[in-house]
Amino acid sequence: DTTVKQNPRYKLARVGKPVNLICSQTMNHDTMYWYQKKPNQAPKLLLFYYDKILNREADTFEKFQSSRPNNSFCSLYIGSAGLEYSAMYLCASSRRDRGQDTQYFGPGTRLLVL
Amino acid sequence: GEKVEQHESTLSVREGDSAVINCTYTDTASSYFPWYKQEAGKSLHFVIDIRSNVDRKQSQRLIVLLDKKAKRFSLHITATQPEDSAIYFCAASPLASSSFSKLVFGQGTSLSVVP
Secondary structure, three states: OOOEEEEOOEEEEOOOOOEEEEEEEOOOOOEEEEEEEOOOOOOEEEEEEEOOEEEEOHHHOOOOEEEEEEOOEEEEEEOOOOHHHOEEEEEEEEOOEOOEOOOEEOOOEEEEEO | OOOEEEOOOEEEEEOOOOEEEEEEEOOOOOOEEEEEEEOOOOOEEEEEEEEOOOOEEEEOOEEEEEEOOOOEEEEEEOOOOHHHOEEEEEEEEOOOOOOOOOOEEOOOEEEEEEO
């Protein structure tokens, strides 16, 4: 089973309010990623967890936080949503095993900030 | 940092013909190049990848070519079928010694296969 699940699938948030998105996988993958995708743009890596180590991209360092309470779950947290956060948020996972680096993506959470 | 450019934003081919999607990258350290397909209303789905130790890889009707000197790679879909219609994303990554690969994606190519 190569399923990555994301909840919720759709999220409506008010400007200035926090947002918490959830991702889960049962493939025992050691790395979980969060991407932001806006229409007609490339998916943009926001951060990733390798095991328990969080790595955040420099240009989005202060905008997003994440936690990984166990191997299967990973959250993406926005402390104060702005209009520019409206996007699709994609979670992915991978495992560097026998040279396999394939990232498996979840269905995404569509966030609309009003 | 790495930048990946996908040259065709849209591509239309007749069913049965071949489709070619081209990507270029900037970082000579990149050594892993996957392709993803996004069908309407769905998420990204891995289709094929190539590593820098080879210059060609084929999986059924999909062929990936890599030209390291030109920093260019391409996806060839032969004998196209209507179900090949989707947005295709190329990506590049330097494979680290640790257990993750940071992918930098292109903007996507919307492929339409017309009967």
